[in-house]
Amino acid sequence: MRVAGGGGSFLERAQRQLALGNTHGAVEILRDALSFDPDDASAHAVLAATLLDLRRTHAALHEARVALSLAPDSDITHRVMCRVLIAHRKLRLAEEHVQRAIELEPEESYNHLAASHLYAVTGNVARERQMLEAALARDADSPDILAALGDHHLRTGAVAEAHRLAHEALTAEPEHHDALVLMGRVHLRQGRIEDAREHAVWALRQRPSDREALTLLASIKTRESLALGLWWRFNTWMGELGDGRSILVLLGGYVVYRTLGIALRDAELDGLATLLTFGWLGLCAYTWVAPGMFQRKLREELAEVRLRDDF
């Protein structure tokens, strides 16, 4: 992989921005790096990963392909390609790339961590655990790996072990995003709602649109009030839906509404049909304003919660 004269410093700056949660800033730095040297495979690979974080999956795939064509024997480019392909749900191809990354650099812990993410998506719990342990054996202090292993334990019901790993990850890096979310989920499982909320809020302050942190906050809301919690869950779920699934949900609703409307009029139940029309219009109006309302409630939530001094 070729890294041009200024490339290394560009990459360091981009990675610093990413660590601060400033993904757009990182994109601009990587743009500069690639304007300086369009054949810098590292910059293309990091750009692909950054675009993936911004859900620009089409562009991420393009950048990952360019990186791979420039550096076909780099484990990093194969690892990034694996992540991008997971986002495109091309899981078999993703596995080929992550296996190639491990072949190229068997001692790189992040290659095993990437494989564990893939197996988590495919639901292969045993392989996921195996890869996480392989990653931890190679880098026992990495908060990324500790948090991922803790998440695995929490999903399999080992709450105490998940708590220990979350604590260890936060000791290594007190503001580690994934570890904060994990600790919040552990606290929620243990019934410590206020602690869970503090961790969720802290994680959301770092990444306001993070799906995991939003889901955690929605779960906390559900514990406090079922109605409010369901509203939070519904909005989080709507936010999680990709473009394709959103279209299908909206169209499914429309077809049901129209078919029911025609059937009611055929049955000469005009009053009910009118009520249905108003209900549908209300739902349409709600879906237009709901994202704005949800974001406002989220901002209020983030502003209202004060973290304890000893947090």
Add this chain to the structure above:
Amino acid sequence: MQGYQIVDEPRPGVLSHLTVNPYWPLLGLMLGGAWLGWTWFAFNAFAIGSASKGRELAAMALGVAGSAGIVIGVAALAGAGLVEEWTIPYLLVAVVAWKLLVGYYVYFQQSRSFALHAYFGGVERSGMVVVAVAFFVRIRLVDAVSVPLLEWVLG
């Protein structure tokens, strides 16, 4: 926007000052009809310099062909006596659903380019007046069009 260009970033042209948020053409499609929605989406794709312009235009062409296909298909089925008359309104729901499917698809595609257009400080115009005028024009237009196929495809 300078230097290296990422593949999904818009390439604004001379019409970029006429860019609207894609939800206006979508609303135009719903309230004014396909004739407005799709024409406006196509114009906006050029105004933004949308990176997915080809896909958007292809989808809209498929939208027109698909709507016509459904209407002709339903008419053929009814003409051949294969479906009863009372089922026709139910079958024609498919035309509206199809147009909305295409409309939403183009909307989501164009929204990505629009978000980047806005991020780079591009101009954004309001489409409210066009939608309001189109809503009233549609009623007259539907009255004026005496060909049911055109009415269903472009309405």
